[in-house]
Amino acid sequence: MVVPSAASREMAPESLPLGIIPTVDMSAPSGRGELARRLVRACAERGFFKAVNHGVPARAAARLDAAASAFFARPAQAKQAAGPPDPLGYGSRNIGANGDVGELEYLILHADPATVARKARVIDAEDPSRFRSTRIGKDDAKRKGHSEHAPCHKEPNRLAGHWQVGRAVICSSTERINESVAVNEYVDAVRRLACRVLDLLGEGLGLRDPTSFSRLISAVDSDSLLRINHYPTSAAALRGPGDRSCTAEDAIGFGEHTDPQILSVLRANDVDGLQVLLPDGRGGGDEWVQVPADPAAFFINVGDLLQALTNGRLVSIRHRVMASTSRPRLSTIYFAAPPLHARVSALPETVAAGTPRRYRPFTWAEYKKAMYAHRLSHNRLDLFHASADDDAADDEHS
């Protein structure tokens, strides 16, 4: 956490030292221009920041946490019924299909389940089922009294007490909190925060249209996700009775990676664990830095797509989670993403003679496909480096 000295309190936020973990007061005490400049600096030099006075109601966060804790407290078999995470749904220990493991269980929800089936076909035309949760079919959905594809946020009453994951529905007992309302209320609030950050970044970067980033994530068919991670104190709690595997990696909760989307908006309980990889600047190589927990704040990081859209000006930071052995960690991340067909290409304002285009243009669907084909820790942007031909082709499109 950055604690400004008495002298530095007099200085404008832009001139304040960033600190290891930059803290940004989203209430803009020194005006919008200063806030925009500080955000750009934090995202360019660190790739992430801690947002305080962010405007997301504490009530929305508390309701979601209560719903999530109730879900993770259910028996393993009940949770498995909401899986597998392909990619939406419940998962435990396996992260993706490429052998990555983590000492955690998680739930991935789509911001708009109605679009999941269509998107699945776009990502992988050969085998759309890989990207779709199909646990509950038409008949089950009818029996439960709601339509197969009804998006939670449009029909909260019909889906009261359920989370819908693609076509799968995570059932809850009636006395439990109404999760669909909790999820929708939370998603609306964090989406607004993400849009605000992106508009400020657009302004700070001097874009002709400062809403260029936020428009991508507020499109009706945006591919944004909500992910809820639960790290129990003992890896054994996540193993089945026959699973005796125990590796040195057991201490790791979530392996090192960058987030692929545009922006990630993370909030966690008061249990430490998140670490970011910072260049140490002293010639000794990179170093992992612990991010102290703060349940009242959001930790916001640049994703790969924002790095590509800004031609590398803003950096997608590598991070991981080291699970605690004393208390369980619960974290919720809103991954702000564009529609699958959106073309991702460096904005013209970020390309100049001295800073040529670093990545070839690609669609989010293309990028996701590359992501599914590689391990979690892979540096995926390396797969999209530009050549002189890409530059010429891109000029024709712009």
Ligand SMILES: O=C(O)CCC(=O)C(=O)O
């Ligand atoms: O659970 C956390 O705190 C972070 C996990 C993470 O980096 C992710 O889900 O992408």
Ligand SMILES: [Fe+2]
């Ligand atoms: Fe992440």
